[in-house]
Amino acid sequence: MRKTTRKAWALAAGVASISLLASACSDGGNADEGGDASGDGNITLTVATFNDFGYTDELLAEYTEENPNVTVKQTRAARSEDARTNLTTKLAAGGSGLADVEAIEVDWLPELLTSADAFADLTSDSVEGRWEDWKVEAATSEDGRLIGYGTDIGPEGICYRADLFEAAGLPSDRESVKELLGGDDATWESYFEAGRQFKAASPDVAWYDSATSIYQGIVNQMENAYEESDGTPKPLAENSEVQEAFTQVVTESADLSAHLEQWSPDWDAAFQSNGFATMLCPAWMTGPIEERSGGVTGWDVADVFPGGGGNWGGSYLTVPATGDNVEEAQKLADWLTSPETQIKAFLNAGTFPSQVEAWENEELTASTNEFFNNAPVGEIFANRAAAISVTPFKGENYFKIHQAVADAIIRVDVEQSQNPEQGWQSAVEAFQNLGL
Amino acid sequence: MSVQSPPAPERVAQSGAPRPPRRVGFSQKLSRWDVKVSPYLYISPFFIVFAITGLFPLIYTAYVSVYDWALLGGQGEFIGFQNYTDVFGQPMFWRSLRNTFSIFLLSSVPQVLVAIVLAALLDQNLRAKTFWRMGVLLPYVVAPVAVGLIFGRMFADQSGLVNSALGVFGIDPVRWHVDVLASHVAIASMVNFRWTGYNTLIFLAAMQAVPRELYEAAIIDGAGRVRQFFSVTVPQIRATIIFVVLTSTIGGLQIFDEPRVFDPAGRGGGSQQWMTTTLYLYDVGWGTQRDLGRAAAVAWILFIIVVLIGLVNFAVTNRISTSGGGQPSRRQRRAAARSSRRSA
Structure with a gap:
């Protein structure tokens, strides 16, 4: 009798340990550590994106040309879900390990806005009137903090x-x-x-x-x-x-x-x-x-x-408040979402600009899509963007x-x-x- | 073993003239500790790793499960067993439990049976043995998500390979992504595809350790292949059967990857036809509800279920493969069988 109970306990322990091992799963996905400021004032900023934002190495190198003390590194997740898991997990853990600039999808905003304090308030005169109101409103918290700069829209x-x-x-x-x-x-x-x-x-x-x-x-x-x-x-x-x-x-x-x-x-x-x-x-x-x-x-x-x-869809760039170089990161996000940069990103990856000014740009309006019977997609989607009037809550x-x-x-x-x-x-x- | 052999010379010395009380030298003490402690130190790495990666998360999960704990908001108030009652109150949870058991039975039972038969076949004298043995293991090398994606396409409702093949035989297309049972069969087939070969190899290894004399004796006794299989092979690999049944039970109750990639949404279908409990856990924690407290509660409920089923399983498998009698009775049973055949 005694033997069987001991056996049962040993077995229970065995079952427990095997099931634990079997259920232990690893969470992959590592964004680079936040930017480190070295002694001579040179800093490295990290940008975490997903899919293809159109930010090529050449494009990011342009920023270094304009700001010689800043190097920009990009980490790209293959799927937006991976980026989202990475972002939410690290936010829940207090924000350590996040990139200086984190890209997000519009659909994540309702949730992220509930912890808007985790992000730097990006309100700034330099971006006044850059986007249509609905794009800005979606990324603004109840107390008026703007947590993201719009990149593309759908x-x-x-x-x-x-x-x-x-x-x-x-x-x-x-x-x-x-x-x-x-x-x-x-x-x-x-x-x-x-x-x-x-x-x-x-x-x-x-x-x-x-x-x-x-x-x-x-x-x-x-x-x-x-x-x-x-x-x-x-x-x-x-x-x-x-x-x-x-x-x-x-x-x-x-x-x-x-x-x-x-x-x-x-x-x-x-x-x-x-x-x-x-x-x-x-x-x-x-x-x-x-x-x-x-x-x-x-x-x-x-x-x-x-x-x-x-x-339908579209993305933003956010700056986590816990980063080491929040101010520099905001400047970078500002630059990346400027109409000029976004046009380049559009030509690289087809991400349609959310910036009103970009819709008038000749490079954009002249762009056509060969597969779609050479349709002037730049012009068509610019018209479609101008027709958007409702901000769904x-x-x-x-x-x-x-x-x-x-x-x-x-x-x-x-x-x-x-x-x-x-x-x-x-x-x-x-x-x-x-x-x- | 040899370490534990008694210090014989000492006793010889003691039997001599009376001596002052013996002082145990440090080195002697050390060697005694060595005998007592070392074995535990040798096996400790596993338990230390287990404590960090297994036990701690387990206990921490229990801690999380009694708090109001949002994915982003973090720890909230202590709410006792509220999370558990919330989970039990969700119809989705019960549906997920039904799906889990259905998929588990549809996968584990055929899997173990087929694996043991395959192993018995591979245990025969085949040409190109290694080729066949590696062949059954090949599906195991494929990542589960890849299996899921490929099978997802094969089982597509309108454009799938399986339905076209059924059409050749005049069978109406099966709605793999709509019918509850059909979707379970489809997912179970992915699991079986991946795990049958693995289990086969484990069985095969056990079978090869069965002493060949037993088969010779059985042949002399006039046992055919089938009789040899049931009366010699199965009882001899009992321990392995228990192991395989246990591991496949644990795995079967935690199926995640296959149902997750079975359709693009990954939420177990429009009416949760194939949402398993692990998938439900994920949905609660990281999907629509984003409530880690409840997810932790689901994890604990699942853990307890797995342990219970594991124990039941162990008891049942034990009974079946010993067939009631004690170990020495194998020969007696054979004799009894012979005599009963004779008298019949």
Whole structure:
């Protein structure tokens, strides 16, 4: 008897130790240590970015030319998620080990603004009027601290397949498509109406790729989609504006959507199999479309967006308050987000400038995209950027609630396991489970 | 062992004339300590590393789990078991538990069974032995995320290889990313792909240590291949079976990578069809809720579940492979089996 208990204990210990070892996971990702000031006044500033901000070594060397005592080093994470994990983990640990300048995505702002004190207040006369108000407001905390300088934005147009439009007997040049979708006064209704016209002539091809992206486009035009401006979440069950959008999207999607989830393998494959004819197209989306459309010709961009302008994504540069050279880092962030530098970054990596002045720049407006039938993308997206008028309020709970609704749309549109009413009910339930 | 041999000469000396009380020299003391302490020092590195990387995080996680602890906000107020009750109150948690067990059963059970059969085959006299043995291990070399990405594409609902292959046989496409069971089968197949070969090699190593005389005796007794397998091989590799079942249980209850990359969102599907408990933990801590206190509570709940299942597993495996009787009875059992066959 005694033997068995001892055995059991030994075993429990063994199980415990193995499970611990098996579950111990390592957190990779190391940004360089903060800039070190050496005795002669020379300093090294680190910039942590992700994906491709267009900051080449040559571009960063220009800063050293202008400021001989400053060397700039860049650490680049392959994916924004890695950069986010790195940033939040180190912020939670008190800010040590962060780079002097940390790049962030607009979607992280609601959360980062709750600990705005961890970042230096970048308010400065030199950046006054550099961006549209909505870009600045998104990075400003309640007490008026500006924690990030805008780099790029994602003004949305409509990308479409001219060849599929022709096959359906519809006009296919950029101007006519713009008119077809509703011209300057395009609404979501006129976009869906064009879709119905298209489907009638070409029943095998869907009008757009996924219901969630359409829904996202609509929600991004609402000023207070899920929360009041003071951050109080609106009860979803009584949120008629969102419910209307939800119902409209899932109802239209029954016929018009390709029932795909963006970034899924099926979505990738649909680019090759003429799966859909149009999609919402922020400036940065042109890259992913081209990547997936090898051998497919006919993509084009129309200078139109339903319901006015819309922005999807974009980034900022922040300066963590715990850095050794906060002042110098702010100067660097200022320089990197100046219209002149951002144009260079745009030409390097296609990151569309958020700086108003840059939209007028000739290098930008003259730029075309060969894959998109030589469309003047610089000019088109500059127009689309100017059309953005709404600052959607995204508080602490924005993404939780958005996720609850988006999951429901996936259940109705992609999985087709629920009808629109059940979908809305399940979204409301998921909202209640959040316990806000 | 030899270190512990008694100091024989001393006793001889003691048996001589009476002597003043013996003073133990320092070197002697040292050697006694050596005997007593050294073994523990030799094994201590593991336990020191374990204490730092295993025990400390475990205890610290328990500490975090009783506080209100946001990912960015850091430590808040002490709230006792509130995090645990919050977790138990979330339907997502229970769904994740269901998924975890389902995927665990769909992966671990076939995995161990197939591995043991494969090992038995590899244990035979094959040509190009090393080739076959390395062949089964090959999937293990592939990173789990890579496996996940490739299988994710193969199991794509509309454009996937698996559905096209099923179509050849006239089977309707399976909705791998929609149906609960189908998604579990798809994820379990990734796990099995990766781990079966690994377990096979462990079984194989154990099988090769089985004395060949036992097989010879079995053959003389008239046992066929199957009978040899069940009556000689399986009982002989009992300890290894327990080990493999335990490790695959622990691994199976902590599946993360495969479901995480099974779809682009990585949240276990639109209705959490394949959200495992580890994935739920990640979602609570770093996903939508960003609440480290609750995540720590989930980690502890999972830990306790793993330990409990491990103990149950141990008891069950132990019983099965000893088949009730004691160890010396193997021969008796064979004799009994023979006589019962004869009488039948």
